[in-house]
Amino acid sequence: MDQSDLDCLPLRAINVGANGKRSFDKGDKRRLVEACLQPGVSVAGMAIKAGVNANQLRRWIEQHKAEQKDADGTMDAIESAPAAFVPVVEVHAAGPKAGAELPTVPEPLPVRTLQPPQPLPARLVARLPNGVSVELECSGQDATLVMATIEALGRCHVPARR
Template identity: 55%
Template sequence: MTQNDSDSDFLPLKVISVGRDGKRRFDKRDRQRLIEACLQPGVSVAGMALRARVNANLLHRWICEHEKTYRGEGATQGSGDAAAFVPVVEIACADPQP
């Protein structure tokens, strides 16, 4: 997907504030637009992170949180497509029939 100027006018992300710990806070609307842009087919998350001037791992975490929220998995962990091991218990008959 190629982005023209109107699609990427929110890049780089606007920093709203910087905390005492050095963490930057970003504009929520622009952050949401970035996440939605990353969800388009063929878009490189690492490339978008560079354009937005954020760490690629942070952007990936935002995308994962977005997907969990919109799939309804935010409150229930362990649900979804995750594989799970289920113990199999064999029950032997105490009185086998002849």
């Protein structure tokens, strides 16, 4: 966008009807719309600079694009892009021959139910003051055994060293 594009700003009304509707110079409108089509240009910002409603300017841009499309007979790159997902259909060139067997459908795989994961074993290591080391490897089902072992170890009295 160069300075010649901004010479038309703000747009000057060439006629104001009895109902208050303003008419603008077609060349100025075209330059404004083309300036809006430049990359990085804010349509709302240009509308404020031109002194027109942003929705009106967007309608002018859409009309301009439609006119360009009709004149060129081409579409924008976005509009002409192929669909992202295309259905795939298998087509056989010729039907099965007379007397030929149709392909068999494989049996479905058996459904397996997943078992909940087993908890990993816990490891309890206790080093007593008298140098004895106790290691326990247990699962969730051994909770009562582990509690009993801890209680028993707690009851052991080791005389303090002098």
